[in-house]
Amino acid sequence: MKKNVLIVGAGGVAQVVAHKCAQHNDILGNIHIASRTVEKCQQIVDSVQEKGSLKVAGELQAHALDALDIAATKALIEQTQSRIVINVGSAFINMSVLQACIETGAAYMDTAIHEEPEKICETPPWYANYEWKRKELCAEKGVTAILGAGFDPGVVNAYAAIAVNEYFDSVSDIDIIDINAGSHGRYFATNFDPEINFREFTGTVWSWQNREWVSKSMFEVKRTDDLPVVGAQTSYMTGHDELHSLSKNLDVPNIRFWMGFGEHYINVFTVLKNLGLLSEQPVTTAEGLEVVPLKVVKAVLPDPSSLAPTYSGKTCIGDVVKGKKDGKDKEVFIYNVADHAEAYAEVGSQGISYTAGVPPVAAALLIATGEWDVNKMVNIEELDPKPFINLLNDMGLPTRIRDEQGDRALSF
Amino acid sequence: MKKNVLIVGAGGVAQVVAHKCAQHNDILGNIHIASRTVEKCQQIVDSVQEKGSLKVAGELQAHALDALDIAATKALIEQTQSRIVINVGSAFINMSVLQACIETGAAYMDTAIHEEPEKICETPPWYANYEWKRKELCAEKGVTAILGAGFDPGVVNAYAAIAVNEYFDSVSDIDIIDINAGSHGRYFATNFDPEINFREFTGTVWSWQNREWVSKSMFEVKRTDDLPVVGAQTSYMTGHDELHSLSKNLDVPNIRFWMGFGEHYINVFTVLKNLGLLSEQPVTTAEGLEVVPLKVVKAVLPDPSSLAPTYSGKTCIGDVVKGKKDGKDKEVFIYNVADHAEAYAEVGSQGISYTAGVPPVAAALLIATGEWDVNKMVNIEELDPKPFINLLNDMGLPTRIRDEQGDRALSF
Numbered sequence: 174m175k176k177n178v179l180i181v182g183a184g185g186v187a188q189v190v191a192h193k194c195a196q197h198n199d200i201l202g203n204i205h206i207a208s209r210t211v212e213k214c215q216q217i218v219d220s221v222q223e224k225g226s227l228k229v230a231g232e233l234q235a236h237a238l239d240a241l242d243i244a245a246t247k248a249l250i251e252q253t254q255s256r257i258v259i260n261v262g263s264a265f266i267n268m269s270v271l272q273a274c275i276e277t278g279a280a281y282m283d284t285a286i287h288e289e290p291e292k293i294c295e296t297p298p299w300y301a302n303y304e305w306k307r308k309e310l311c312a313e314k315g316v317t318a319i320l321g322a323g324f325d326p327g328v329v330n331a332y333a334a335i336a337v338n339e340y341f342d343s344v345s346d347i348d349i350i351d352i353n354a355g356s357h358g359r360y361f362a363t364n365f366d367p368e369i370n371f372r373e374f375t376g377t378v379w380s381w382q383n384r385e386w387v388s389k390s391m392f393e394v395k396r397t398d399d400l401p402v403v404g405a406q407t408s409y410m411t412g413h414d415e416l417h418s419l420s421k422n423l424d425v426p427n428i429r430f431w432m433g434f435g436e437h438y439i440n441v442f443t444v445l446k447n448l449g450l451l452s453e454q455p456v457t458t459a460e461g462l463e464v465v466p467l468k469v470v471k472a473v474l475p476d477p478s479s480l481a482p483t484y485s486g487k488t489c490i491g492d493v494v495k496g497k498k499d500g501k502d503k504e505v506f507i508y509n510v511a512d513h514a515e516a517y518a519e520v521g522s523q524g525i526s527y528t529a530g531v532p533p534v535a536a537a538l539l540i541a542t543g544e545w546d547v548n549k550m551v552n553i554e555e556l557d558p559k560p561f562i563n564l565l566n567d568m569g570l571p572t573r574i575r576d577e578q579g580d581r582a583l584s585f
Numbered sequence: 586m587k588k589n590v591l592i593v594g595a596g597g598v599a600q601v602v603a604h605k606c607a608q609h610n611d612i613l614g615n616i617h618i619a620s621r622t623v624e625k626c627q628q629i630v631d632s633v634q635e636k637g638s639l640k641v642a643g644e645l646q647a648h649a650l651d652a653l654d655i656a657a658t659k660a661l662i663e664q665t666q667s668r669i670v671i672n673v674g675s676a677f678i679n680m681s682v683l684q685a686c687i688e689t690g691a692a693y694m695d696t697a698i699h700e701e702p703e704k705i706c707e708t709p710p711w712y713a714n715y716e717w718k719r720k721e722l723c724a725e726k727g728v729t730a731i732l733g734a735g736f737d738p739g740v741v742n743a744y745a746a747i748a749v750n751e752y753f754d755s756v757s758d759i760d761i762i763d764i765n766a767g768s769h770g771r772y773f774a775t776n777f778d779p780e781i782n783f784r785e786f787t788g789t790v791w792s793w794q795n796r797e798w799v800s801k802s803m804f805e806v807k808r809t810d811d812l813p814v815v816g817a818q819t820s821y822m823t824g825h826d827e828l829h830s831l832s833k834n835l836d837v838p839n840i841r842f843w844m845g846f847g848e849h850y851i852n853v854f855t856v857l858k859n860l861g862l863l864s865e866q867p868v869t870t871a872e873g874l875e876v877v878p879l880k881v882v883k884a885v886l887p888d889p890s891s892l893a894p895t896y897s898g899k900t901c902i903g904d905v906v907k908g909k910k911d912g913k914d915k916e917v918f919i920y921n922v923a924d925h926a927e928a929y930a931e932v933g934s935q936g937i938s939y940t941a942g943v944p945p946v947a948a949a950l951l952i953a954t955g956e957w958d959v960n961k962m963v964n965i966e967e968l969d970p971k972p973f974i975n976l977l978n979d980m981g982l983p984t985r986i987r988d989e990q991g992d993r994a995l996s997f
Contacts, residue, residue: 360859360860361856361859361860440852440856441856441860444773444852444853444856444857445856445860447772447773448772448773448853448857448882448885448886449885450862450881450882450885452885456881456884456885457884458876458877458880458881458883458884459880459883459884460880462874462876462880464870464874464876464881464884465870466881466884466885468870468871468872468874469862469868469870469876469878469881470860470862471870471871472868472869472870472871472876472878473860473861473862473864473868473878474860
């Protein structure tokens with residue numbers, strides 16, 4: 174049984190991960206939180222203590238760490254005797270943290286693909302550009318590495334596996350839909366770091382159609398769905414990590430990702446982008462000051478963490494899956510609805526962070542108990558989804574299914 | 586007869602003023618252009634030479650001048666023996682240039698009210714806040730000072746005077762409408778310095794209604810008119826200099842100013858304003874750089890002077906005047922239509938600069954010939970409008986009138 178967790182990162186998702194690890198520290202053991210700024214880790218430690226989230230008495234410590242420094246990361250893993258590392262830091266540190274895990278034998282987990290700072294929107298094959306190059310090494314060393322273990326990617330990959338395994342003879346289409354129907358009450362704000370948020374939407378949109386990569390522009394293709402709880406919602410085709418691994422691991426010709434945006438968000442984004450204010454290239458003011466416009470936009474926008482206390486409404490994220498069963502057309506929607514205010518009450522973060530932060534802790538529990546301790550590198554859809562879904566049902570992210578038999582809770 | 590003209594300022598309007606003075610240098614004498622950056626003055630001199638705009642051989646010189654320095658401005662007026670000063674520099678230098686004129690006896694002219702840099706949108710009474718405090722001194726010294734001698738304020742004040750004098754027994758409403766139906770072909774651009782342009786619209790909107798100042802918000806009140814040449818156009822109630830002088834000098838209970846904006850302009854403006862990107866208060870980026878957002882917006886927008894070569898379409902500016910004549914309701918529209926491409930071909934500036942730059946030269950000619958050399962401080966509506974309108978007809982800004990008898994050229 175693997176024990177002791179090192180959380181790398183100290184943002185809103187790390188806050189959720191820490192609270193959820195604390196709620197299960199009877200199984201997970203000691204909890205360590207490390208990021209470049211130790212004060213942010215300490216704030217999370219304080220928040221966990223204040224809410225009394227630790228299930229049993231145990232260690233909970235903050236550490237300063239430059240996670241690009243492999244030797245320092247290895248040293249911290251060894252010093253803290255962490256056997257599970259949950260990487261929820263910036264997307265730039267995946268490869269260095271993964272290397273430290275491989276060299277120490279600790280299990281590795283992340284929630285998004287690796288990125289290099291100077292590249293905006295990597296082109297497919299995303300995982301194959303970086304992480305999958307370590308597949309052989311992980312197998313050789315017997316290291317468990319679970320990639321993309323948040324909600325999307327993560328839980329939506331498990332939903333896809335369930336649909337393929339349980340409900341269809343053959344699947345033609347998987348459409349992953351991510352809707353935030355919540356309201357932060359500000360004129361405009363991003364739910365996480367504006368620099369990272371806008372980067373997702375300034376490049377080419379990739380999707381997997383007829384078993385080929387197809388490129389579109391942002392906001393070029395949209396759909397409107399009548400969804401449970403949140404009602405009619407319009408979403409836009411977006412490139413997203415899980416399209417790549419699902420296209421390789423499942424025999425499905427069409428896999429697309431759709432992100433919900435209100436018209437207001439799109440309008441503000443479009444104005445800023447067209448004016449050049451989302452550029453990472455510096456401009457020079459009439460007074461001779463050199464400045465990166467995107468950094469000024471970030472400076473005038475609300476701090477994403479400031480939104481949580483008053484965030485209201487719900488998220489709805491799930492997979493619309495279409496195919497054949499017993500010779501007939503069939504469609505299911507497997508999904509979760511999360512509530513911003515409930516998330517804040519429980520762990521001090523809004524719903525977007527909550528949906529991303531709970532799943533890696535469920536995965537950590539499955540590694541700790543051995544069910545998912547597979548001694549190799551995998552994406553979520555390669556693992557048995559049933560114990561994961563069952564755990565999430567108990568941990569605050571219940572799964573539901575809607576099909577021809579109605580809308581109901583899903584468990585195994 | 587007053588001779589020799591000093592132009593203060595070196596922007597798009599100054600360029601028009603210089604070309605038009607050159608076209609009439611048989612009457613106006615030597616022409617001097619002064620601004621802080623002498624290179625910009627020299628570019629205007631070169632442009633006048635290239636187009637061969639000088640009517641007769643004569644002096645045309647560029648000078649470096651800090652026009653906030655009254656002693657330096659006096660010295661330049663004396664050195665160049667300028668008897669007419671056309672101030673088309675920034676709105677911040679009015680009072681210092683006026684003072685230099687008073688002390689040297691030169692005639693003074695400007696095209697916009699004085700502003701202090703740290704105040705955004707002065708509250709009424711605008712002229713009385715600054716310029717009119719020098720009224721007595723001008724009269725005492727016999728100095729001619731003509732305020733607001735551009736198009737609006739300026740020509741529209743003459744239109745108002747003509748309507749009141751010639752077409753009505755009593756006037757109830759003057760609505761000044763300023764429409765730019767031209768296209769610069771860019772996603773977004775301002776027609777003059779973005780810092781000054783946005784300042785006009787970030788404060789309270791003042792209008793004169795029922796003989797009282799009424800305050801509104803920007804884009805709160807709009808109207809749509811079917812106008813000559815440019816067709817149906819929507820404009821928005823805006824505060825503007827001439828409302829103040831007209832409210833004092835004419836016996837008219839309702840005087841309003843309306844500026845045409847496309848929905849696209851309003852949308853971009855609204856997004857930038859609401860995000861805080863039009864703020865003159867510095868913000869600090871995550872990296873610790875202190876920067877004024879408005880200056881970054883200015884840096885990413887096209888340089889207004891770069892728009893002129895491809896600017897197409899027309900402007901329509903005029904006065905809708907309503908009242909009684911012989912006991913009956915009457916309405917007239919007195920207006921000018923200008924063409925961006927024609928302005929560029931003639932003087933190398935777009936139509937907005939052209940409409941602002943031609944009228945002060947017409948006024949300078951009337952000072953030179955004595956007709957408007959009134960030896961006191963006045964606004965345009967206090968002067969005989971007929972010779973002004975007649976001159977403008979010949980100088981590229983023809984006046985037309987539309988009433989119950991149809992649409993026709995207007996001259997006297």
